[in-house]
Amino acid sequence: MASLKNKKAVASSKKDDTNSDVPEGEDKEFCPGYKDVDDFVKYGLGSVLLATKASGGLPQAGDDFDFYRSFPGFQEFCEVQGDQLLLCMSQIMQHHSCRSRMRDCDKLTGLEERFDLVVDSNDVILEKVGILLDEADGVNRSQQPVMPAGFQPPKIVISSWNRKGSSSGSRSETFRLLQAKNIQRPQLKFKEKVDNSNTPFIPKIFIKPNALKPLPSYFTTKHMRKERPEDLDVPAALADFIHHQRTQEHIEDMFAHPYQFELDHLTVPDSLLSKTEPKMYKPIEETPCSFIETLEDLVALSEKLNEVSEFAVDLEHHSYRSFLGVTCLMQISTREQDFIIDTLELRSEMYILNESFTNPSTVKVFHGADSDIEWLQRDFGLYVVNLFDTHQASRVLNLARNSLDHLLKHYCGTDADKRYQLADWRIRPLPDEMAHYARSDTHYLLYIYDCMKAELLDFNHGQPGLLQSVWNKSKDISLKKYAKPIFTEESYLEVQKKQKRSFNTQQLAAFRLLFAWRDKLARQEDESTGYVLPAHMMIKISEELPKEPQGIIACCNPVPPMVRQQVNELHLLVQEAREMPLLKVEIATPKTKGLAPTRTTKVTLFGPHDTSRVHIADDELPVKQGVLFSDDDHKSDTDVEKIRSLVASAKITLFEEPVAKEILESLSVAQMKARRIIESFENPFRMYLPSSGVHVNENAKSDPSSKIFEISQRWKLRTMEQQQRELELAKKAKEEAKQQAKKAAEERRKAKESYKESLQNVATVRQQAAECAKVDGKKRERVPSEPGESTPKPSKKLKSAEKKKTKASPQESFKPFDYSQSDLKVFSDTKSKDNSQFDPNRQACDPKKKKMAGGKKSHSGAGNRSMSYLAGTSNRGFRHNWPKR
Secondary structure, eight states: OHHHHHHHHHHHHHHHHHTTTSOTTOOOOSBTTBSSHHHHHHHHHHHHHHHHHHHHTSOOTTHHHHHHHTSHHHHHHHHHHHHHHHHHHHHHHHHTTOOOOSSSOOTTTHHHHHHHHHHHHHHHHHHHHHHHHHHHTTOOTTSOOOOOTTOOOOOOBOSSTTEEOOTTSOOOEEOOOOOOOSOOOGGGGOSSOOOOSSSOOOOOOOOOTTOSSOOOHHHHTGGGGGGOGGGTTSOHHHHHHHHHHHHTOOTHHHHSOTTHHHHHTOOOOGGGSSOOOOOOOOOTTTSOEEEEOSHHHHHHHHHHHHHSSEEEEEEEEEOTTSSSOEEEEEEEEOSSOEEEEETTTSGGGGGGGHHHHTOTTSEEEESSTHHHHHHHHHHTOOOOSSEEEHHHHHHHTTOSOOSHHHHIIIIIOOOOOOTTTTOOTTOSSOOHHHHHHHHHHHHTHHHHHHHHHHHHHHHTTTOSHHHHHHHHHHHHHHTOOOOOOOOOTTHHHHHHHHHTOOOBHHHHHHHHHHHHHHHHHHHHHTOOHHHHSOHHHHHHHHHHOOSSHHHHHHTOSSOOHHHHHTHHHHHHHHHHHHTSOOOBOOOSOOOOOOOEEOEEESOSSOOTTOOTTEEEOTTOOEEOOOBSSGGGGGGOOOOGGGOOSOOOOOBOOOSSOOOOHHHHHHSOHHHHHHHHHHHHHHOTTGGGSOOSSOOOOHHHHHOTTSHHHHHHTSOOOOOHHHHHHHHHHHHHHHHHHHHHHHHHHHHHHHHHHHHHHHHTTSOOHHHHHHHHHHHHTOOOOOOOOOTTOOOOOOOHHHHHHHHHHHHHOTTSOOOOOOGGGSOGGGGSSOOOTTOOSOOTTOOOOOHHHHHHHHHSOOOSOGGGSOSSOOOOOOOTTSGGGSOOO
């Protein structure tokens, strides 16, 4: 395919060259049998498609191919066709100047080498095809790319961070990093000490030149603070704040922009909105430069600036060895002269320049003044009125880059020398190279200002709209107010979120403690937080949580001086963090229980958890959310009656819900014991479930540092109060059981007494019989039994009746039985043949059985037998006595 497309492109170009030699009436064929390239390409594509379909019908690799390979004819055919294909591929590679030794490969690594050759050749062929297609479309890659006006190719840094390559092919230049070693800290020489307190910044201005609105009385009487001796021991800003609280003055004046009114009423004159010819700058070698380091020179400079109509300003700042930062140098350039001011030496007298900086008739040209405006307010109390920011103009003009070095290259044709961009500007005396670098930032800025003004007007067809927008954006920058970094309890979260790390409770506590320690020490020593403990080292210590001070040192490379001095204090902070309960937390916004939108459905039959056919409307009513623990059910304020659709309340519970206290108190001892046995089988984790009677503070539930929060996320331990309550319930149950037993005994005793009382007036059977005998006048006599008869055994009913009679009539005297009248022959061994009395041992059976029974002898004497029953044996238990069938 690639070769065909290549041939198509080449053939089309050849055809165009040869058409001039062919007569107009004749049509020359592109190839024998083909009119033009399109016919040839159609035929080639058809052939490729047919070959692709035929390859699909070949045996697949595996068992099928091995089976066909076993036939010699198929094997020979494959080898011949394979050699032809390799030959064709080699010829194509040779045509495109690629390696083409497809057949001369090692047997072991031949397949891999051939595959690499094919891949490389395809890349080369496809690249050539792309180039030819681009040329056919009119794109010529050999030409240089078309770049927008003012575009600069990025600078290439060669072999090291401090080496830059030169386009002319000369030797590469090396950046020089100048650093102040063993230099005296300039903060020590300041007349007014640096205020690093954790209080808001109050403007330093006390004189307001060029004022349309007078300065508030607070600023004018600010110098009188020294007359208050009670405020000498506190920072200046805090003393002023205390004074305001005492005098009950308006605090709004303390934090308002002093030139807010002047900037709001500033109008740009028409001369600044009209087009003027740019004034060429003088060569930097021919321009005088003055170094201002005395008060007299500063006053003379202020007078010169009041006479000019515009001047350029730039600052050099140092922030590594100071908490708030220090402005070390100020460069000012006019059309005729350059000035460099030593702001470290004249820090307390820089307010003199406010007269020229706030003059609305003088244009102050800055580049990227966002930080410069804040530094001027913080260190010197200087404010800028009528500012023009070339950075904002560059953005409006949509230049390729908005940096100052690009503007110097685009408008002035000079390369900015940034070798001293990382230098320490606290160095005194200032080297000549650094002074030259500093003045070059402002020397060309006024010419750039003139050029950009003209371009803004030309870009908008002479209308001042774009230029006016740059003036407005510059005025907004002038209205910026400096704000000191204030430490709060949640300041560490902002830094932690930027790192995009997930911490547990111990790591987060360590990070919070280290952040507070770093901020406190940096304010005390007037060092930057990066100097005390860089952020990446603080993250490393928080993640590792070293157990020893040596581990903290190992986490820092190189070790900051403050960390080496305070390593023991840092170790105590890490130990304090390790004592926190270990939980995984999220720094995201805390999750509060809200109201979810009601889910309505068009289908009447649906599952409450099936959301496939559920849509949420905009005006739907709230739904009660599911909760994890049943204790939180009462917190939801959702009205269930307002819910329009069926919603299942999701609730996670294990086993059964805890039983109410009233039900437990009503159970007896046996029921309580049975309930415990049943619960031991149903729920072996009952002791870990939350107790129903324990009061837990709601704030403690949501506090990750509390133990209640940790317990609520897991199984809740059984408390001692619950055990004591169960013991008290068991004691109460025992006492109630005793009282019930006493009541039952008393009731039984009372029932017996009432029963006895009811039987006292009832006559017994004997008494009734005696009364009947008295009435008849006859006395019942006992009939003596005949000899040989046995006394019948009284029945149990009669015995019980007699017992009741004897008990019921205890008043009758006992009369013993008279045995003299009884027949004692019953106890003898002789038996009467004609005994008509019933004998239970006598059986009514056949005569044979009577004989057999009579033939047996009794082994036991009659004296051991009862007086009314004779001895006898039962024949039921013997097998030979069973009845025959």
